[in-house]
Amino acid sequence: MDKGITAIVVISVIAVVAAMAVIMVVMVAGGTAGGGMMNGGMDGGMMDGGSNPADEAAAEGVTQVRLENIAFSPANIVVDAGTTVTWTNYDSALHTVTSDDGGELASPTFGRNGTFSYTFDVPGEYYYRCEPHPNMKGLVTVRPG
Numbered sequence: 001m002d003k004g005i006t007a008i009v010v011i012s013v014i015a016v017v018a019a020m021a022v023i024m025v026v027m028v029a030g031g032t033a034g035g036g037m038m039n040g041g042m043d044g045g046m047m048d049g050g051s052n053p054a055d056e057a058a059a060e061g062v063t064q065v066r067l068e069n070i071a072f073s074p075a076n077i078v079v080d081a082g083t084t085v086t087w088t089n090y091d092s093a094l095h096t097v098t099s100d101d102g103g104e105l106a107s108p109t110f111g112r113n114g115t116f117s118y119t120f121d122v123p124g125e126y127y128y129r130c131e132p133h134p135n136m137k138g139l140v141t142v143r144p145g
């Protein structure tokens with residue numbers, strides 16, 4: 001009788017340990033494989049990654065913006081009118097470049113190694129974000145050419 005109970009207890013402990021091991025393997029795989037939607041949140045340092053032009057000095061002469069770790073980098077650039085800016089997605093997550101004010105700066109959703117280009121002909125401040133990731137914010141300031 002005692003032996004039977006002991007066996008059940010041992011089996012239960014083994015089952016719990018096995019379940020924890022499986023959970024840990026899944027978590028480690030998710031954190032290192034770089035796949036899936038959660039990637040940026042895990043790797044970005046902050047809870048949901050994110051970028052904010054208010055946190056950065058404006059970068060001049062930059063026409064290439066990276067979408068990486070659920071952030072625009074650099075998130076704050078200054079260009080002359082007539083400049084074409086290209087965004088490239090280095091994440092496995094899908095991103096967009098979407099004007100905050102509903103303007104024509106509006107990309108389709110694009111995935112890893114996808115690019116989107118837009119030519120800024122009209123001077124002004126173009127605040128934008130990523131639709132799936134509201135913490136991803138960026139700004140292009142266009143000076144008269």
Ligand SMILES: [Cu+2]
Pocket residue numbers: 070093094095096130131132133136
């Ligand atoms: Cu995004």
